[in-house]
Amino acid sequence: MxxxxxxxxxxxxxxxxxxxxxxxxxxxxxxxxxxxxxxxxxxxxxxxxxxxxxxxxxxxxxxxxxxxxxxxxxxxxxxxxxxxxxxxxxxxxxxxxxxxxDLVRPHFVERLKNVSVREGSRLEMAVKATGNPNPDIVWLKNSDIIFGYCSLDYGVAYSRDSGVITCRATNKYGTDHTSATLIVKDEKSLVEESQLPEGRRGLQRIEELERMFLHCIYIHFLSLI
Known part of the structure; x- marks a missing residue:
């Protein structure tokens, strides 16, 4: 048998x-x-x-x-x-x-926006990134890497921090990036700008803030069995 x-x-x-x-x-x-x-x-x-x-x-x-x-x-x-x-x-x-x-290439759901702040103030720039596996995050200023984690803390923003800020998300399935112009203005620049017509002032003004903090948020994917 x-x-x-x-x-x-x-x-x-x-x-x-x-x-x-x-x-x-x-x-x-x-x-x-x-x-x-x-x-x-x-x-x-x-x-x-x-x-x-x-x-x-x-x-x-x-x-x-x-x-x-x-x-x-x-x-x-x-x-x-x-x-x-x-x-x-x-x-x-x-x-x-x-x-x-689920194999998902990185994608920024919320992207960086251009912003202008007073020197010595606080600024928060936030993004939301998706991807599976979770993407590695790199921050750059004018194409130079300035930090390799999900958050970037300047403490206090100075005029020398001005530049093109880029957040890049990468995993094995691809890469995505988002960029914005950051302008940190000293008192002289603020006085000159105040004399321009309202419509020409351009970038969003954020005042009465104390330090600069950039971060990103992951959106996690769950695999269902």
Missing amino acids: SHSRLICSETISYQDLHKHQPTFSFSCESVTLECHISGHPQPTVTWYREDYKIESSMDFQITFKAGLARLVIREAFAEDSGRFTCTATNKAGSVSTSSKE
């Missing part, structure tokens, strides 16, 4: 093969999807993205060795997002496990 059995893990795990600094290209690193499977006789493994069967090709590498079913997306793009399913089948039946992976 022969017996057939099939066991598939209840979850499918995702692992990035390569961990290194993100690039500014829209092409991406490879992404690996894995499912641990055991069964007798040895099951046949099939991968799907949404309802479409995935075949081995230059874009997708499919292997099943020592109980480990693996799908490698050789060069992942945001459009590869979706629900992936691993199905194992033998005489005992068929089982499947799925997981949804």
